[in-house]
Amino acid sequence: MDTDCPPAERRWPEPRPAGYDPGAFTPFAVTVDIVLMTVVQRQLKLLLIRRGRPPYEGAWALPGGFVKPDEDLATAAARELLEETGISTTTGSLRQIGSYGDPARDPRMRVVTVAYGAVAVRLEEAPRGGSDAAEAELVPVAEVQSDRLPLAFDHRRIVDDAVDRLRADLETTGVAHSFCPPEFTVRELREVHEAILQTELDSGNFQRKVTGREGYITPTERRAPTGERGGRPATLWRAGRPEDAE
Amino acid sequence: MDTDCPPAERRWPEPRPAGYDPGAFTPFAVTVDIVLMTVVQRQLKLLLIRRGRPPYEGAWALPGGFVKPDEDLATAAARELLEETGISTTTGSLRQIGSYGDPARDPRMRVVTVAYGAVAVRLEEAPRGGSDAAEAELVPVAEVQSDRLPLAFDHRRIVDDAVDRLRADLETTGVAHSFCPPEFTVRELREVHEAILQTELDSGNFQRKVTGREGYITPTERRAPTGERGGRPATLWRAGRPEDAE
DNA sequence: CCCGGTTATTGTCGAGATGACTCTAACATG
DNA sequence: CATGTTAGAGTCATCTCGACAATAACCGGG
Incomplete structure (x- = not known):
């Protein structure tokens, strides 16, 4: 979600390797965003969260957050999904959609986000079980893709890519099962x-x-x-x- | 290539946004790696560069490097390819393969790399036109995938993913043309x-x-x-x- | 119990795609 | 001009897939 700033547990793994100069490259923030999709009432829906702070305060956005210092990308995605929605997934069921790193995509700082696709079995309504209390909603993908419901950041594009990927996977893999x-x-x-x-x-x-x-x-x-x-x-x-x- | 450390031009865009605390998240290094493929003598080959410094000194690796502060990911990939090989591409012809962020993938520090696939028209031998003087070689993909030629970092996996993606794209897109x-x-x-x-x-x-x-x-x-x-x-x-x- | 309504599952048929193979066209060389 | 070589068209059986029955197995109501 590019939002919450977890405390820096440590900036770099210690001991710092010899010959490494921390000022010699550009530091980035790396986040993960999750496109959680489900089919309910013959409609493809996805889970969105309402942002509680600027930028895009009050706008709908994908669940997600910062990757921790010793965490794999897929692990971070599974953790964020669990924290924000209470939904538990295995890293194996997450599919990497792509990475988005436009310098202007977050007005605060340089952020690269890695998007993951996930699937829930017939999720009727947005879960409230997340430890990060935030307003969550299941909305039809069509609402987003028709621009009737604008999203924060470049999340609209991420959703488009996730849906394209899902359609392609439908023919070649067994993703469809995971909706059932x-x-x-x-x-x-x-x-x-x-x-x-x-x-x-x-x-x-x-x-x-x-x-x-x-x-x-x-x-x-x-x-x-x-x-x-x-x-x-x-x-x-x-x-x-x-x-x-x- | 996860190697060269360009001077930090500036650590963050100025002016620093209000309310932003640079210590509140984990800084990552973000790199791009390029899998440049070509078909010569009925063989699919890819371009590798010999590493000039540890880790993996002397090993073969994909061309690539750090993303600059105000640079898009695809732009960085095109720039690195040009600098290291002299080969000019448009960002539109680069295909994003995926991102790799295992905490242990680089022993020096936390690095997330975004891999891009690129295609060259019948490249007979490795170009020497790059401004970063480094030993470059075109090797058959089979040499890498059979483990006869080990690669640095997790670049073997990146190559596998790039080839899988290329095979899929062959049916659905017009990539084949760009080899001709x-x-x-x-x-x-x-x-x-x-x-x-x-x-x-x-x-x-x-x-x-x-x-x-x-x-x-x-x-x-x-x-x-x-x-x-x-x-x-x-x-x-x-x-x-x-x-x-x- | 029989009947129409509803849904699941199987069957039929023709159009188009595909693989193995043959046949013809257009060049070269001697 | 015969022969070898490659390009490209044609043939044919098979497979896939969409449109469209036809049948099977349940319901509720008379």
Whole structure:
């Protein structure tokens, strides 16, 4: 979020290496920002936090913050997400989107931010469990990309890049699963695809495609409870191959 | 390259914003590293520089260096490439690969590096035109990926990521063109694909594919000079649509 | 219990993409 | 002019994918 300034625990690892001159290069602040996405009500949404101080005071921004002295970038992203939203993720599930370092992107000082994409399973409303008490909200990605909801800093561009990346990953990886609970119906999986790609998919063709893809999903013996208006009960599936314990 | 320490021109932009405490966060060094790739003799090669000082003194490393106080990341990458190799690129042709910030990746201090991919047209041998006099060499990517040629820092991983990215981009973008001169034959384009994908492609099918792809390449009236062993002269093509002036 | 409504899943069919392969065109050399 | 070489078009079986049935399995109401 480029906001909060944690106390400097120590400026440099000690002992300072011989022959190293701390004044010989430009110091940067390095932050991480997280684009946490979820699909709810057939809509792709992302988590935003309202800034409590200038610049961009009162504006919506991505959760994030400074990387600590002995922390990996992905670790910092997972920590910030936990602190600000209470959502726990593994560093392996975070995907690096890119880095943003325009000299003017933060009016206070020179900041380079590394953006990470994360996925939550059907997050209905913004969590309040974060230790950093701050107003959080889940907003549709369309609200941001249509400029109806402006963001602080260059976060709009980060969101665009994260969504582009998510769309590309949808075809080539199994990201779609991480939007669903451990057991899910093909319909749920299809609605995730539809929300992300902003398109309608033929249910029959989609079924054929995902069930035919080797090692993509495996059926269970269980059925999902039927809906309000009846209909044939859907098979519950799990991600990956049969052996996979995921 | 994580090596050279340029003089700090100024540590922070002046005037220092009110309410900003320079000790309140951890300062990082931010560098850029460039993976410059080219296809020569049907081989994908990349440019390396021999380090002249510890750590990893004498080891091969990617060209790169510190980002300056008022410089964008991509601008820094283009500048470092020019300084160290004499090769001039536009920031638009640089592709950001990712950022690497393991706390232990540089034994001297906390460094985050942003890696960029760049492409040169049939670079036969390592250029000596850089103002930073350093030993440079073009080595086959296979030498690096087979561990026959170890690299400094985490540059091996950066190379892996850059090559993965290049392979993905090959299908979805027009990167392949940038390995070729403005006018090229379909054969040259195919050999670029083959070198990058490490596979043999059927010449007829490849011809059909690239000529059939709308707006991908356009024929000229000119023919390439025939080879040593004769053969029908090949049509010269240009990248993009007919109107494009590229 | 039978019937229409609803959803899940399978099947059919045609258009286009792809891989293996053949065939022709246009040059060179002797 | 025969022969070798490369460029590029053509052939054909296979695969993929979208549009569109058809069938299966549940609901609630008569």
